[in-house]
Amino acid sequence: MADRILNEVVVDKPSVTWADVVGLDGAKRALQEIVILPTLRPELFTGLRAPAKGVLLFGPPGTGKTMLAKAVAYESKATFFSISASTLTSKFVGEGEKMVRCLFQIARQLQPAVIFIDEIDSILTERRESEHEASRRLKTEFLLQFDGLGTNADDRLLVLAATNRPQELDEAALRRLVKRIYIPLPExxxxxxxxxxxxxxxxxxxxxxxxxxxxxxxxxxxxxxxxxxxxxxxxxxxxxxxxxxxxxxxxxxxxxxxxxxxxxxxxxxPSVSPASIAQFEEWNRSMGTHGS
Missing domain, CATH: 1.10.8.60 (Helicase, Ruva Protein; domain 3)
Known part of the structure; x- marks a missing residue:
């Protein structure tokens, strides 16, 4: 399982820099504070200055969320993990939870590390009684590994997530994704x-x-x-x-x-309707990180 993660999930640094990402100055500044600077000057970011453990990039499709993640992978000196729903799910009962636990264990051994989850709504949607038990257990294990009893406050591990449907995420996941940055349509x-x-x-x-x-x-x-x-x-x-x-x-x-x-x-x-933009802006006002 560890070999599978190291072969399929750990990615080489993409050749995308901050200069390649046009605009999005607020998002780049926030990610600089949360990811880049703590990896370069860890002695300054302790105690109250400790960086956030979870960041959510949300907004309409095609606005550069994945591009920002690639730039973070290039600019930071952290080990970069890129996962999706297909990485964590399995036809065998209990295999998904073991994969999640193994992923976080390896990330802690190779810290500083960034775990990037594209389309996180495919993994951490709101938990319901009608959903399959395996899916519910996978979400629970992910939340426990993210910020549970066995985690260490000194771990230099960041979960960076992107989604086009933030309103569908589980409330427990949103609590852990402290920084929620809106990536709007380009001005x-x-x-x-x-x-x-x-x-x-x-x-x-x-x-x-x-x-x-x-x-x-x-x-x-x-x-x-x-x-x-x-x-x-x-x-x-x-x-x-x-x-x-x-x-x-x-x-x-x-x-x-x-x-x-x-x-x-x-x-x-245009691929994004005005009604969708209104929903994103409303969600940003109520749940987003203001000023970013």
């Missing part, structure tokens, strides 16, 4: 920086006025939506060539223009 400045980053390595003929029109037209788009939009627009000059594509040199293909983005806007629509 106009962030969208501008994202477009510049995406177009940096491509020839384009977008003026400042064109970019301003594009930013206003992409209100309500997530980061992944904007990436999909830019990919679609980049194909415009190639599609225009038609049968001439095979005989045209790469340097003779025209640059990307505003009309390509206008055509792409008809195809790529």
């Amino acid at each position: 106009i400045e962030t969208r501008g920086a994202l477009f510049e980053a995406l177009l940096r390595d491509h020839r384009h003929a977008l003026s400042r006025a064109d970019l301003g029109k594009l930013l206003r037209a992409t209100e309500g788009y997530s980061g992944s939506d904007i990436t999909a939009l830019a990919r679609e627009a980049s194909l415009g000059p190639i599609r225009e060539l038609g049968a001439k594509l095979m005989s045209t040199k790469a340097e003779d293909i025209r640059p990307i223009q505003l009309k390509d983005f206008i055509a792409a806007l008809r195809t790529i629509r």
Whole structure:
């Protein structure tokens, strides 16, 4: 079981840095305090300054939650574990709880460590009487290992979780995820920086006025939506060539223009509805960590 965790769960540091994450300054600042600085200067973060043991990144899909986790893995000197529901579940009775216990034991031996759980709502949903006993035991074991009687306050172990459905999480899990950071849709400045980053390595003929029109037209788009939009627009000059594509040199293909983005806007629509955004903002006001 330990070999399986070390082979499948411990990940090499991804090549994603803070600079690669456009915007999200509040979230980056919070994670810097909770993860990066305590690993670099552990003697300063003791007692009341001890970092939080659990962090929840929540918000609409495609806003950069997993990207932030990759940046944390790269910037920190901690051992990084990445788990999902498939890692912990098993067809054998009791195997899931043993896997959870083994995971936390190895993480404590290799501390400082970060356990990242993407889509945590698939594991720690609210407990109900009607759910399967194996699922209930798995959740209970996870909560006990996270912050139970056998845990040590001096452990340098962080559970970093991400979800698009924070309202479905168990209350006991939310209590342990002390820092709950809202990752919103990108604002106009962030969208501008994202477009510049995406177009940096491509020839384009977008003026400042064109970019301003594009930013206003992409209100309500997530980061992944904007990436999909830019990919679609980049194909415009190639599609225009038609049968001439095979005989045209790469340097003779025209640059990307505003009309390509206008055509792409008809195809790529926002993936998050205003009603969903309202729910996230309401949950953030009642349960989120304010000021982050």
